[in-house]
Amino acid sequence: xxxxxxxxxxGGIGVVCGILLAFAAKLFHIDVDQRIIDVRNALPGANCGAxxxxxxxxxxxxxxxxxxxVNGCPVANAQAHEKxxxxxxxxxxxxxxxxxxxxxxxxxxxxxxxHEYHGIKDCKAAAAVQGGNKSCDKGCLGFGNCVEVxxxxxxxxxxxxxxxxxEKCTACGKCIEECPKAVIEFxxxxxxxxxxxxxxxxxxxxKDVCKIGCIACKICEKNCAFDAIHVTNNLAKVxxxxxxxxxxxxxxxxxxxxxxxxxxxxxxM
Amino acid sequence: MELVSxxxxxxxxxxxxxxxxxxxxxxxxxxxxxxxxAGMGIAVIFVITLASIITxxxxxxxLVPLELEYLxxxxxxxxxxxxxxxxEMFLKKSAPGLYQALGIFLPLxxxxxxxxxxxxxxxxxxxxxxxxxxxxxxTSSGFLLAIVLFAGVRDKVDYADLPESxxxxxxxxxxxxxxxxAFLGFSGLQL
Numbered sequence: 001x002x003x004x005x006x007x008x009x010x011g012g013i014g015v016v017c018g019i020l021l022a023f024a025a026k027l028f029h030i031d032v033d034q035r036i037i038d039v040r041n042a043l044p045g046a047n048c049g050a051x052x053x054x055x056x057x058x059x060x061x062x063x064x065x066x067x068x069x070v071n072g073c074p075v076a077n078a079q080a081h082e083k084x085x086x087x088x089x090x091x092x093x094x095x096x097x098x099x100x101x102x103x104x105x106x107x108x109x110x111x112x113x114x115h116e117y118h119g120i121k122d123c124k125a126a127a128a129v130q131g132g133n134k135s136c137d138k139g140c141l142g143f144g145n146c147v148e149v150x151x152x153x154x155x156x157x158x159x160x161x162x163x164x165x166x167e168k169c170t171a172c173g174k175c176i177e178e179c180p181k182a183v184i185e186f187x188x189x190x191x192x193x194x195x196x197x198x199x200x201x202x203x204x205x206x207k208d209v210c211k212i213g214c215i216a217c218k219i220c221e222k223n224c225a226f227d228a229i230h231v232t233n234n235l236a237k238v239x240x241x242x243x244x245x246x247x248x249x250x251x252x253x254x255x256x257x258x259x260x261x262x263x264x265x266x267x268x269m
Numbered sequence: 270m271e272l273v274s275x276x277x278x279x280x281x282x283x284x285x286x287x288x289x290x291x292x293x294x295x296x297x298x299x300x301x302x303x304x305x306x307a308g309m310g311i312a313v314i315f316v317i318t319l320a321s322i323i324t325x326x327x328x329x330x331x332l333v334p335l336e337l338e339y340l341x342x343x344x345x346x347x348x349x350x351x352x353x354x355x356x357e358m359f360l361k362k363s364a365p366g367l368y369q370a371l372g373i374f375l376p377l378x379x380x381x382x383x384x385x386x387x388x389x390x391x392x393x394x395x396x397x398x399x400x401x402x403x404x405x406x407x408t409s410s411g412f413l414l415a416i417v418l419f420a421g422v423r424d425k426v427d428y429a430d431l432p433e434s435x436x437x438x439x440x441x442x443x444x445x446x447x448x449x450x451a452f453l454g455f456s457g458l459q460l
Contacts, residue, residue: 017351028362
């Protein structure tokens with residue numbers, strides 16, 4: 001008899017709770033736009049926040065609500081953008097794919113140090129002590145804050161220098177935001193010729209602190225047949241729209257500050 | 270005065286985490302960042318207070334008259350689980366802002382033994398309705414205090430140069446133990 005009572009009460013409370021919940025589910029039902037669910041499924045689901053929204057769910061709601069462009073997700077590929085555009089009934093306009101790039105080649109063997117740093121292994125902390133331990137105050141400190149924030153495992157520290165794998169990079173921009181030295185920048189994915197230096201000093205001032213820095217000698221500017229590289233503020237900068245990958249500047253640069261893959265060299269016309 | 274003393278006691282002196290060791294799972298799990306820790310703490314206050322009201326009523330209106338007090342554990346679990354579900358639906362409809370803020374923590378709390386612990390303690394200590402209300406608010410605020418303090422310490426520990434074998438959970442458990450020892454200092458407090 002006791003057991004029957006116990007079962008009846010527990011079961012009864014369970015059933016009452018169940019009925020109440022079923023009733024509440026009807027009463028508090030919210031119509032979710034089917035497009036939000038579809039868009040959410042088409043998004044990568046990394047929740048990286050590169051789009052500026054809190055996560056993929058928030059982004060899906062923004063796209064479905066017309067508050068964000070269908071290709072607003074910088075991580076999704078062209079296929080995904082097309083799928084989202086399909087769901088929304090518009091067409092996606094594909095922009096150029098960018099990747100993040102570290103504008104510094106001053107690894108431990110090429111760049112000098114101005115002091116011994118024994119503090120927290122953290123770029124921001126190191127930068128707070130006289131702007132970091134590298135003699136060049138614009139260079140990569142190599143403690144790997146960018147590695148920490150990268151959700152896609154695209155960054156590695158090689159010989160005291162952050163190196164971004166452009167195949168893995170999704171241009172979410174988190175490393176750019178994190179870097180206290182602002183040495184990371186977006187460059188077009190298809191571009192190979194990049195000035196790997198961020199130092200705005202001239203000549204000897206650069207040479208003294210780093211063997212591979214841009215000394216603003218303008219040899220690249222003079223030799224470029226396409227008007228695609230210019231020295232402004234003592235730093236060479238490639239005009240990625242005009243560059244034809246002829247690699248003349250890469251070959252001529254006296255400090256090898258310009259990065260470029262010579263195997264893909266094209267004949268300059 | 271009695272109520273104030275009850276609040277302080279449950280808030281600090283008998284802190285649910287450091288002195289009673291209840292709810293340590295979310296305490297260790299959701300304390301990596303201060304803002305998520307605070308979110309979890311606030312959600313716990315919300316659910317514990319509601320749960321203790323409902324379980325108090327169910328206990329005294331159903332279980333006691335039917336002489337089924339020994340069923341309190343299973344019945345309370347049932348009620349807490351249903352209550353959390355209901356609160357989630359209700360908030361989603363009527364207070365989407367609060368729902369967004371509490372986010373994932375609300376369903377997580379269903380499995381938080383602190384909620385069940387407070388509901389059962391209310392019965393064991395034979396508190397009146399008002400007292401049990403004060404006790405649950407005090408205890409859950411204690412949870413908020415503990416988890417936010419702990420998240421702050423973990424934030425600093427992240428930057429420390431630790432031996433490899435202590436990294437991660439190991440140092441977290443040691444930290445929690447030391448904080449518990451620190452809270453022992455309150456144990457002689459008489460109000």
